[in-house]
Amino acid sequence: MHKLILILILTLFSIGIANAQHKPLDAATIQRIKEGVSLAAKKTEAISSDFTQEKEMSILNDKIITSGKFYFKKERLLRWEYTHPFSYVIAIRGDVITIRDEGEVRSINTQTNKVFAEVNRIIIGSVRGTLLDDDNFRADYIQSNGHYTVSLSPISSALQESLSRIVIYFDKTDFTVDKLEMYEPAGDFTRITFSKKQLNQPLSDEIFHLR
C-alpha cells in the first residue's frame, strides 16, 4: 500500500518529459528537458489543479473514474483530495503524512516508517527536479506534439511486482505535468489528467492540515 502511494506521489512531482510511440530524443534535448524541469521546479512556489483519474481494466473493458483537487506548496506541502465519487484526502507536511478517509484522520510519521521515508525522499527529489536522475528508475525520453514524455521503468524487482512503468507527460511550454499513466504488470493502467492548473497562486498552509 505504502509503496503504491509512493509511486503515485513521486510521479506527481516529477517535472518534465515526452510522449510514447513517438521519436526518441537525442542527448542534447534530454539535457534541455532536465534543465527545464529543474528550472521550473525552482520557479514553482505553488500548484493547484483539478484532476481526473481513470483506472482502465483491459480485460473487463471497464473504467473506474474518480476526480478531485490537487495542491502543492513549496517546500514540502501536498494535498491530494478525491471528491468524486467518494471523499478521501492525503496531505503531506514535511515528515508527516496525514490521511482523512470517511471522516477519520490518521497520521504517519516518515521518521519512524521506512517506506514513507522513501516516499518523502522521492517527493523532495522530484520537487527539486532530481527524479529524472533517480537510480531506482530507468528513464526513456520521447517527444510528441505538445508534450515531452518520460517513461520511467522501475529497476528493483520489488517495485516491478506492482508497477511495470510510469509514463509522465510534460507540457512543452512550462514543464508542468499534464498527465501521467501508471501501468501494472497485469495490463491494467491508471491515467491521471490534470486540468485547470494554476501556478504560484497563494495557498494557505491550513489546507495541508487535516483534522
Place this chain on the structure above:
Amino acid sequence: MRYFIFASVGILLLLTGCQPTKPRHLTPASHHLSTDTLLLTANCPLPTAHCQLPTFFSSSTFEKTLFKASMDVREHHLTGLMFIKKIRDPGSGIRDLSTGTAYSSVDAGVKYRIVFSNEFGMTYFDLEIGSDSLHIHYCFEPLNKNALWKILETDFRLLLTTEEVSGHMKSYIQDETNYLACRQKQGNIVRWDLYTCEGDTLVEVRGKSNLADQAHIAFNGYQQGFPSRIIIFNPFIKLNLSLSLLSIN
C-alpha cells in the same frame, strides 16, 4: 515448556477465533422444507415468510457495482475501491432468482470478477470466482498468502452466492430479534442466512467450511433492494472488510 507455549497459543487462538457461526436462541420454525415455500407461523406481522437466497449479485439484473472499500487484516490497513462485475459464460444462461421460482444458486457458467485497488488505482488483488473455481489474476505480494485466500474465497462465496445450494434447508426464528434464520449447505460451506421476519430483507449471512474461514457478513442501509453497506468479518484472523456502495450497474 515449548509444547506448553504452543498448546497455550493454540487454545488461545481457538478461544479468540471460535465465535459460533450458528445464531443464538433459535426456535425451530413450524416446518422444515427443502424449497422456498417455507411457511412460518412465528410472531411475524405477515402471515407467511419465505426463505430465499440472497439475490443482490445473482439477480439477472445485476451487472456490476463499485464500492468504497477498506480491509483490515493483521498489520495491513488497506483502503480503496472494490469493483465487482458479473461475467457471463456465453454457453450458459442465468436463472432469475429474483422471481423466487427456484431455490438454487447461479448457473455454473456465471462468474464474478472482483478488483480491489487503492484510491490511486493500483491493484491489491484481482480475482475471478465461479461456482467451482477461483482464479487470482493478480495479488499484491504482501497479501498473497494461501491461508488468506482460503478465507477470502469463503467470504466471496457467501457474499456472491456462487455455488449451488442444495439439500435440506432448516429454518428457525431467533427469539431475541424475531429474525428468520435459514441453515443450508453451499458446497462444503454451512451457511446461515438471517432475514427480517417478513423474509424480504437479508440482515446477515454467517458461514464456514472449517474453523479458520468462518465469516459473518452484515447487510445494512438498503437502497432499492441493494445493501449500501456490507461488512465482512472473519473472527479467526480478525479480518474486517467494509464495503460502502458508490454505484451499481
